[in-house]
Amino acid sequence: MFLNERLKSKELHYYEALNRRCELTREEARKLSILRKGFDGEVGYDRIFDEAGHDNLLIYRDLWMKIEGGILQIDSLIITENKLIVHEIKNYSGLYSYENDGWFINGIQISEEPVAQAVRTGNKLLKLRSLLHHNFERDYKVIFVNPNFNLEIKQEKPKNIVQRSMLRHYMKELNKMHVGPRAHETALRLKDYFIDNPMELPEVDPERVKAGNYCCACGKFEMIFGRYHTKCVQCGNKETIEKMIVRAMVDFNIIFHNTPMTKEKLKRFAGMDKNERSIRRLLNKYAEKVGAGRKTAYTLEMQDLITLLNRKNYKSRYDTDNKLKTQ
DSSP states (O other): OBOSOOOOOHHHHHHHHHHHHSOOOHHHHHHHHHHHHHHHHHHHHHHHHHHHOOTTOEEEEEEEEEETTEEEEEEEEEEOSSEEEEEEEEOOOEEEEEETTEEEETTEEOSOOHHHHHHHHHHHHTTHHHHHTOOOEEEEEEEEOOTTEEEEEOSSOOSSEEOHHHHHHHHHHHTTSOOOHHHHHHHHHHGGGBOOOOOOOOOOOGGGSOOSOOOTTTOOSOEEEOSSEEEETTTOOEEEHHHHHHHHHHHHHHHTTTSOBOHHHHHHHHTOTTOHHHHHHHHHHHSEEESOGGGOEEEOSOSOHHHHHHHTTOOOHHHHOHHHHTO
């Protein structure tokens, strides 16, 4: 079973928020494309695992760990009674070849070495044997989830590769493995080594960032405000004002990650100078207060809008009452 949620990384949230509010540079657009493709591959992996079954396994997803000063990132970590299995997930597409111990696409060698990445991660986990007093085995696999990935082998086939055509079968075989008390204890003790994503986000020139409110459906900054809802001039989509303000909080928090979010700054960012009471109420509901008086600022505990709304018990009758929807 999956032990945690798989959420978008803070880097992906950052570039998506930036993309909604300014024109990306070529490098920013490239990074956004890579991050989206990677996350889509991880979601596809989870879906196939759900279909194949994983009730007999303990699985952590999208982990950052610190072990004796070394930091590692793991797409998927499977825990059984006497084994830890690392899955490095790749969403490659196209015709690849493996030759001269290198990976190539269209004859051009790529900088990544997928199997070596998985090996390095797996080897770092071995340090946990003495720390956990558990002489577990470790395994590692590179999982290629994209059905449009084709690999031509021009030398001895690299070990520890699972292509899309064999993935469901491989996962079903995994689910036959044994999980007992020791596996549950290991899963619990591993939490001592989990850390938050340590990656540093870039700084952005505030002049690039467009303030105001945009449609959650088409992205246009042309909104008409009603009593409870906003309506997009371009596509006609409606959304509650509460959701729209919370989205502005999320955008501000991730784009200006080193700038304290105050009530006044959020009002200007959201283009809602006349909605001070609503801004204050929603900050108190969805954000954590830091400081007091003139130094009061707010932070969000997460960057995923839907997860934030769910955890803060968002429930609006303006979403379900047809009479209120028209106001």
